[in-house]
Amino acid sequence: MPTYTPPLRDMQFVMHEVLKVSDEFKALPPHAEVDADTINAVLEEGGKFAAEVAFPLNISGDTEGCKLDKSTHEVTTPQGFKEAYAKYVEGGWAALSCDPAYGGQGLPFVVNQCFYEMMNSANQAWTMYPGLSHGAYECLHAHGTEEQKKIYLPKLTSGEWTGTMCLTEPHCGTDLGLLRTKAEPQADGTYKITGAKIFISAGEHDMTSNIVHLVLARLPDAPVGSKGISLFVVPKFKVNADGSLGERNAIYCGGLEHKMGIHGNATAQIVIDGATGTMVGQPNKGLAAMFVMMNAARLGVGNQSLGLTEVAYQNALAYAKDRIQMRSLSGTKAKDKPADPIIVHPDVRKMLLTAKAYAEGGRALQCFCALLLDKELSHPDEKVRKESGEMLALLTPIVKAFITDNGYEAATMCQQVFGGHGYIKEWGMEQYVRDARINMIYEGTNTIQSLDLLGRKILGNNGATLKKFGKLVGQLVEEEGVNEKMAEFINPIAYLGDQMTKFTTEIGFRGMQNPDEVGAAAVDYLRVAGHLVFGYFFARMAQVALREIAAGNTDPFYQAKLQTARFYFAKLFPETATLMRTARAGSKVLMDTDLALA
């Protein structure tokens, strides 16, 4: 059976020593008083909840799965899930970074980010139930009417109700412009909604008394395509004026999917049979409103894979120290044992360090993004808010795609460390691989992320935001360019930054002549960008570590960080050499293949 220890020390390092979040919070009125001690105390408790309440339900939840009673349309979640949720609500965890106006604790997002990383390590399938609520909360908070906010936000904040995103239909996932669910205006200002949705995560369950579905649908006179989509809030139970639950709404679960993983989460087919809903935001502007939710969800999906990477790593590391098999190539290490622990083998170390480096790089990036979100929402200076939002928009597809691709690779490698035992359910490793797999698919496939990055976020504004990230890299290069000890961390990112600038211009020109050139390069480009970002954060982490060591700090944490950074630059970062080459290979070898793909 796997184990899990919350990585509090590394979170503290990233937040307090690298990003210095408390200094940043001083400029943000709602968080000006939030200091390191507060954050650490919250996360320590959060880590306990993750490790002690959610984690023990992970394998059993996978084995049991969810059950639908077709006669009542009610779903039973795996044993213990409901009770764990009650503890979650009782502990106030749902409210962590919600608006105090609706009962929230108002803590910065970066705290919620770290809490959710631990929850995802502990139990991704369980964590998706409250996780989806956050998206619904954000969306209603940004676009709901005063009445909608009054009805729904306090309950979503407390966790008394959960929320969902009902987007996908059988014939459309990526291409929401094709959706068919109808919304007919009623005399009382509500809408009568009819349609069929699929793949609705946490779409039905027995944890809460109500579920707040946010549903994309079309008005009768809506333009075709994505410009004719509106957003509606459709609760499972209608809500009376006094906030009490009214009659059952005609929105129910028609089936549950049998999936590769995340068995503990109910992936529901949702039948909407003339249900009553109210509109969120403006008519035909539903996609824009939904994107508030989607962007939060994309960061959340990256965080799911970050969590899985960390827990897979911890267990593979423990196994590699414990399992004895063969002798070290360079001579016996454990003379008192019939064989050496497998951690003596270089490739076992490589697999472990890959997962560790991806976890630590991902953690730095995710915290940086959460801090940008805090600034976007709370900084008094509009320019800072705007620039923070733009930088976050640039980094969001990288978080979603790069961290989830890495997470699948890392989970696969950690499983490999276990040899045959990694393939057996009871060890828990194969579940991490199966769970991690969905993160590359949902909330926009990783290919879609790459097109969002290169097409919209980079070429769409002539590389302006990318240049701002490049400036951060440039500043670090300038700061540390003469520091010999930093050369091994600085030179690679300086070189790659230059390369990317050139290639971005090149692909911009090519794309104007043939847009397929952008599509052909995008996935490779995103991975290069991901390495530039990870490289930047590893360099910053190394910078802090070197300074601490120079100042006489003997905490082995800093030497460990340098070792991981060195590994990263020597063994993972060089992937960019191939990626630049294949990105440059162009679209012809892909598109002139009608006969090969006949």
Place this chain on the structure above:
Amino acid sequence: MPTYTPPLRDMQFVMHEVLKVSDEFKALPPHAEVDADTINAVLEEGGKFAAEVAFPLNISGDTEGCKLDKSTHEVTTPQGFKEAYAKYVEGGWAALSCDPAYGGQGLPFVVNQCFYEMMNSANQAWTMYPGLSHGAYECLHAHGTEEQKKIYLPKLTSGEWTGTMCLTEPHCGTDLGLLRTKAEPQADGTYKITGAKIFISAGEHDMTSNIVHLVLARLPDAPVGSKGISLFVVPKFKVNADGSLGERNAIYCGGLEHKMGIHGNATAQIVIDGATGTMVGQPNKGLAAMFVMMNAARLGVGNQSLGLTEVAYQNALAYAKDRIQMRSLSGTKAKDKPADPIIVHPDVRKMLLTAKAYAEGGRALQCFCALLLDKELSHPDEKVRKESGEMLALLTPIVKAFITDNGYEAATMCQQVFGGHGYIKEWGMEQYVRDARINMIYEGTNTIQSLDLLGRKILGNNGATLKKFGKLVGQLVEEEGVNEKMAEFINPIAYLGDQMTKFTTEIGFRGMQNPDEVGAAAVDYLRVAGHLVFGYFFARMAQVALREIAAGNTDPFYQAKLQTARFYFAKLFPETATLMRTARAGSKVLMDTDLALA
């Protein structure tokens, strides 16, 4: 539900047009009469068996799994498995390339190779039952006493009985030197065997009246470690002198593993409680005898992933043509539809072509290896036999590791083409990923394969065999060096061949000073070698295609082959740029990480 069409045309291309197997067979007395028509007719029938009998049981077998009755120790395989096996035996498929002296059909291994590729596409879990028998057959054929051969080979040839390999124990997989199962000599020349084995594929089932277990165990006076291991044949039912079944032997299934995939195959814990066995080969030379089986099994595992790659590709291709979603970046393609089929998107093509190129490269390599095996066993010239065996030994770890790593990547990409539907069981794609995963682990993990390749097969003989493969590449380069049309296929392998030669010398020197340098480079090295080999075969396939086109052949197959080869060299082969770099990065960044891995 997935579909499967046997890739007979591509098999014929590889066998008859690229490798010209019938010409080679003329030199092999047992196969001198085997012509293309015979091979094609057998494979056409074999393809029907795979597609019509084994394939329909793939998803149901995965869903049902195997069931153990703990009171009788009997295992029930999924519905239909037993009946399909009866048809397999009835059709004579078990005997395809077995020795006519024991009732076999004596066809070349290359035919069996292609037949088994199709069986693996159809149903890997089912195919493992007869597949494991082949290893037991080969081992007894090479090392059994006359009596053992007389008793066991006819039944294994007909398929009336199946065989297993009982190697792994709970505390030892890779490191068989640690094994503890005991074999005590008895007065009648038999051995009394006691111990516990795990992970025994096809270890118990209801398909045949007897199961022939080949068991590694230690004699009482055996030296410690791998030099003290002997091999025994331990049948489930003892066999009377007249060949009829005697009493139940004390070897039984104590449990079945719950696994990530290959649910239809019974992965058994085997309890051996004073069972009666006879020795195969010499005392304490069991590992050598077992390696006959292991080498066959390693080629077989590569073939499993080749089969999965092909079937995953076929289904992803069909889906990509059928599923409409978004418009092409370069303008609407399907004007009559509300969206374009997703095959218009460059990255969807990239995922499809990756799987196709890995399937076609793998098929060429596997057939080449099967032909080497035929030559090793049947060529009248001892020198040819020896050299064929050496070349096969060099290529075996590449087949095992490169094709299985590629297969997992390909299955994952083909699943990705399906978007969210790829994560749902009914589409069948997630099963291919789960099944493909084991192939990177069993029969020696892919790390072990890389050490076998670099440490033993290459540095172990100072690169002598590698040079022979290099000579094949050199010949092709010389033949086609002045052919402009071949330059795009020839230049990359000529360059990489040079690079590898240099790096092999370099790593040989470094390894003498520090053996961990070999361990640190081996996995990357194997993938480079894999690309050199695939590159060589793609160049040879392109050579044939270009010649056919030049001769006026208008079969679109040849243009399709050139398109796939171009894609391969442009988008997959460049991985070697990174791999050479990371292989050269050395062992220090892996081994000086005790603090990071604390």
